[in-house]
Amino acid sequence: MAPGYAENPLQRLIRERLRERGWSYGEVARRGGLPRSTVYTLATTRNLVRPPRPATIDALARGLDVPVSAVRAVAAESTGLHYYDEAQAGPDQAGNRERELLIASIDELSPEDRRHVAALVESLRNRSSGRPADR
Incomplete structure (x- = not known):
């Protein structure tokens, strides 16, 4: 990753799950029933204009083996929406x-x-x- 590059929350979730599980984009895509290109695009697009479609979020959650609500939350946050006050988290x-x-x-x-x-x-x-x- 380039110096000064800030990942969005969706990118971070995907990268962390790949690292934790030793999976590739292709493995996540297969597990979730998504095209590999979709997983790759979500993992590498820094500035999302809008969250992925609900069906894509559901499939990505299956592929990453995380709750759908977690993917929904980070996808929304990646587009500038927040569900709670992060300042309280520390x-x-x-x-x-x-x-x-x-x-x-x-x-x-x-x-x-x-x-x-x-x-x-x-x-x-x-x-x-x-x-x-x-x-």
Whole structure:
């Protein structure tokens, strides 16, 4: 990557998943049912004018093995749209990625699983503040 080149969030997601899984553009395309050229274009286009079509987002999510909502969020952000205030996330990029994944994934959980996650978060917050957890 050229010095001074800033990846957009969609490019970063694709690059990180390729690195984590050892996949190629072709592998992601095959897994998602997309043309390789589409994956390559999304991974290399710095200035997206508009997000990819919903069917492309769905297929890319399958190919990358990530929640559709995560791809939807980074695709929108790559065009200048934001779903939440990033200033609250802080400078830690790994923490930002985890935060994005948590936010994007919540809608894909069942109501029961959301209750479990909420209880876990409340327990962790109580533990870090020193307050006893409600039983």
